Amino acid sequence: MKEFLSPVADLEGLSHIEASAYLKQFEDVKTFERYKGRVDYVDTRPEGWREHRPILVVGGWAVSLKAMRDLGLVLYREGRRALIVDLTKLGGIPRRHRRLNSQELLVDHKTHALARVVKESGAGKVDVLAHSMGALDAALTAACYPEMFDKLVLAMPAGMIGEDSIHDLARRFLKETSGGLRHDFRDNPLTSLFLGHDGLRYVASHPERAHKEAQAIAEITIDGLLSYLQDKGLKTGVLQAHRDRVFPDERIEQHVHLEDRPGHRHNVDAYASLSKRKAGHNELLTRPDRAVLAALRLFDNLEKAGE
Numbered sequence: 157m158k159e160f161l162s163p164v165a166d167l168e169g170l171s172h173i174e175a176s177a178y179l180k181q182f183e184d185v186k187t188f189e190r191y192k193g194r195v196d197y198v199d200t201r202p203e204g205w206r207e208h209r210p211i212l213v214v215g216g217w218a219v220s221l222k223a224m225r226d227l228g229l230v231l232y233r234e235g236r237r238a239l240i241v242d243l244t245k246l247g248g249i250p251r252r253h254r255r256l257n258s259q260e261l262l263v264d265h266k267t268h269a270l271a272r273v274v275k276e277s278g279a280g281k282v283d284v285l286a287h288s289m290g291a292l293d294a295a296l297t298a299a300c301y302p303e304m305f306d307k308l309v310l311a312m313p314a315g316m317i318g319e320d321s322i323h324d325l326a327r328r329f330l331k332e333t334s335g336g337l338r339h340d341f342r343d344n345p346l347t348s349l350f351l352g353h354d355g356l357r358y359v360a361s362h363p364e365r366a367h368k369e370a371q372a373i374a375e376i377t378i379d380g381l382l383s384y385l386q387d388k389g390l391k392t393g394v395l396q397a398h399r400d401r402v403f404p405d406e407r408i409e410q411h412v413h414l415e416d417r418p419g420h421r422h423n424v425d426a427y428a429s430l431s432k433r434k435a436g437h438n439e440l441l442t443r444p445d446r447a448v449l450a451a452l453r454l455f456d457n458l459e460k461a462g463e
């Protein structure tokens with residue numbers, strides 16, 4: 157068992173018995189069909205999970221379940237029930253939907269799938285931990301189904317850097333891939349291999365959808381959407397990595413508004429920056445022992461802010 161687990165499994169306080177129970181649950185993948193493809197998700201429930209609201213985990217672009225396993229392991233250790241969703245196996249874009257703009261496409265293709273996961277799980281109202289492009293998916297889903305959600309923590313989020321282009325996005329992504337993944341590989345080789353393999357397979361399997369989603373990442377801004385969620389009573393926090401090459405922290409901070417001020421509405425209730433060890437875009441996945449705990453602290457702060 158020890159050889160099968162990545163280094164995160166050796167976290168202090170996590171016994172191999174607990175790790176084995178987690179893996180058994182993680183390997184019990186639930187699935188449903190959508191657009192000639194499918195949605196996979198797992199529902200992990202450690203002892204004592206009823207003390208906290210369940211967390212819906214929404215991964216970034218092309219991120220599979222395997223790449224989120226260590227993230228889920230930390231949530232399990234902390235006693236959190238987690239619904240971890242893999243949207244990478246959705247079918248291609250139906251012909252009748254090819255005229256939709258990038259935001260309409262995400263709503264049609266992904267938000268209803270995420271809502272179905274919450275409904276099928278019977279979890280009731282959930283919190284959300286979303287990474288990268290998953291922040292777009294999560295925010296749009298919460299806007300469509302606000303009654304399903306309470307708090308959102310968006311980690312290294314897409315949609316919060318202002319005006320962008322596919323060319324600039326691709327340039328920054330390649331810079332992260334060439335620099336950040338080497339750093340990630342030293343700490344968590346297995347998850348880093350999954351991330352690299354997932355991206356290549358995704359583009360090869362769904363080139364049209366991959367291009368449309370890249371457009372969505374570059375074009376959609378969620379500043380106003382987050383303010384709308386505030387009006388609906390949802391609380392939002394942002395967790396940003398100091399050395400995120402894909403969505404640079406200095407650009408994120410320009411769009412984080414913790415209070416109303418001239419020209420800007422309050423759109424975020426809490427903000428935290430991961431600055432140690434030159435944290436990068438995939439910190440939540442490759443070093444979840446630190447990043448997930450920071451996200452859970454944000455959830456706690458959002459809970460206190462709502463009291």
